[in-house]
Amino acid sequence: MLKRTHHCGQLRLTDAGKSVVVTGWVQSYRDHGNLVFFDVRDREGLTQLVFDPETSPESHQLARTVRCEWVIAAAGTVRPRGEGLENPKLATGQIEVVVERFEILNMAKTPPFELDNASRTNEETRLMYRYLDLRRPEVQQRLRVRHRVTSLARRYFDEKGFWEIETPMLAKSTPEGARDFLVPSRLVRNTFYALPQSPQLFKQILMVGGVDKYFQIVRCFRDEDPRADRQAEFTQIDVEMSFVDVDDVIAIHSELVARIWKEVLGVEVALPIRRMSYAEAMADYGIDRPDVRFDMKLKDISDLARQTTFKVFTSCIENGGVVKGLCAPSGEFYSRSDIEKTLTTLVTDFGAKGLAWLKVKMEDGAPTFIGGIGKFFSDDLGRQLVQRFGAKDGDVLMLVADQESIANKALAPLRCRIARDLKLYDPKSFAFLWVVDFPLFEWNADEKRYDSLHHPFTAPVPEDLGKLETDPAHIRSQAYDIVVNGSEIGGGSIRIHRPEVQQKVFDLLNISRKQAEDRFGFFLKALDYGAPPHGGIAFGLDRLTMLLTGTENIRDVIAFPKTQRGQCLMTDAPSEVDSKQLDELNLRTQKHLHAVEPKPEN
């Protein structure tokens, strides 16, 4: 077999005259009967081969039989292309390889889709033939970025004294948070492992074990319905450190993020990265992961709305709700129907009852309102309203009246949608942010107890410790999320390292001693044996890569992704198993049960 000397995509004018061997897949061939041209592709690019019957009649003859995607090796001489024959579209377009020896390493069936048109091909077909889609430069570019991030992270953490340590994939089910994937045990009948939702407890126990600094690039599993930006199995860059506080964790990971952006995109991230409190994020953006590439802050106008004659507003406030909204510098962009159909649908999808709007018209410095609900505002209230938003002529005020949580939930995506429509930011830019001072708990009205906002091992800020007894709702936690362009790419916290505080938190979460013992007993026991103060963070590698590659589809950054039903179209997983396998596991499916004991008719 001819041994490769150069990658396709590597050769330049300066290589002219060299004898080289390139290998790869035939991207296209152009057969002129006499001269034959190939574009050969490998991971690094394309090279044009020329087959001339006068140079090598055997190679030329063989080349004429070749088809797209066949695997070939060609030995020849690098030659500058003639005047006017260069191809500026190719990095190697200044040269070509005149083939002297040629081997067909493998033939290939005609692909089910054309690789150069694959971006327009049905994703279903591409997933079924993932190995063909993977040959495309765009797809490989994303995998390359992902690799750069992981390899950089490994170098970075090694430099900083972290150890990469693996934690079990077959772990204990702790039915908190997301649904677990279960794995039946053969040796211990009727018991199950769970695939880890994250290595949370293991990494904390590593700290108790004196490891001091840990990281892992680790697969995590959560059996919940997928979305464009999440699927059931995903990868975290998982980190834990001992004897640190919030500032330490933020500093070391700000630097990591800055290095990633610098190395992958050449983008300088200004350090320190800005911090924003959870309270500020919710008030101004309605969400704990605000996109701060643009301003257009939300404003609470409950105090003004209360004084209007608009019953929707006044009764909402009487019922403990708020009126909150934003000012869209719309000009003529949104028609009445855009607002009342498209944008209203958007907010109602998130639970709001409607979208109130009014368009500002300034006459001699005094505002009047066109359309919508302007008539419910007196002149004085109107002036205050315009002042509150800093609205200008042509702006449209959009308001949601509801419970604060619903208003926020509806307004946050509305704000992003409007900013995108009105092009209020450069889509290529990045805005980084640490969100801090999260509440430790949120009240769960259905269950009449508190829920952890982060997770039950998050430490309160020390000065709020006293409120564990008196005012749990207002305890701040030592948690932090890093947000880029409205996307949370990582989050973590300083952990509770004192058993009595941990117990207190379980009490507030309404987790009984018995439940705590059953689920986390091993962990609580570890805390009893001298746990150092510690904290950590986990980054979502998939989302990180999505941001760096500018895609909105998580399947684009995963080599072998799954569909919305969690299936792999290439391997056809999940699939049924032999009854023998089930027997060994002491399992029987309901399907089999029904086969044995059919339900009576009707």
Added chain:
RNA sequence: GGGGCCGUAGCUCAAUUGGUGAGAGCAUCGGACUGUCGAUCCGAAGGUUGUGGGUUCGAGCCCCAUCGGCCUCGCCA
């Protein structure tokens, strides 16, 4: 569990209000051709319109069910 969009040749799409024989580009196959690079030119082949019912003289088009893909609410950090 709910809502929305989609499914026609290998791929991407077309097909008037339900009306003759479901078309085109690319890919494929055969032929021609000395500089192409989305090669070009000539020719050929390629279809259970996702599947199953129904309405109708007649269904790619209308109705019902079902399968699959994507987006989304719930769910999920």
